Amino acid sequence: MKREEIEHLAELSRIKLDEKEIQVFSEEIAAILEYVGVIKDLTVKGQMEPTLTPRFNVFRPDVVTNDPDHYSADLLEAMPNKKGRHMVVKKILSHD
Numbered sequence: 115m116k117r118e119e120i121e122h123l124a125e126l127s128r129i130k131l132d133e134k135e136i137q138v139f140s141e142e143i144a145a146i147l148e149y150v151g152v153i154k155d156l157t158v159k160g161q162m163e164p165t166l167t168p169r170f171n172v173f174r175p176d177v178v179t180n181d182p183d184h185y186s187a188d189l190l191e192a193m194p195n196k197k198g199r200h201m202v203v204k205k206i207l208s209h210d
Contacts, residue, residue, distance in 0.1 A: 115139075115140055115143045115144060115147070116140075117136060120139050126206065
């Protein structure tokens with residue numbers, strides 16, 4: 115991965131990296147991507163038949179389990195940028 119890509123990922127993750135960490139991450143991420151490439155190229159010997167597992171409803175009733183605004187103050191206090199009771203975040207998605 116390029117240095118700029120690692121810096122961009124760190125910025126999106128709100129992680130501060132020093133020069134040594136950027137170098138370490140560039141080597142580690144390159145090794146991970148290389149390993150994923152090896153796994154992607156593997157072929158399975160023999161024919162594997164797809165199997166279905168038993169189906170059952172995994173949903174639970176939608177029930178509020180905490181008091182309103184129970185976590186709001188803590189969350190807002192942790193945010194570096196806020197406007198009233200709302201968190202202000204950087205736009206990362208576009209409609210291009």
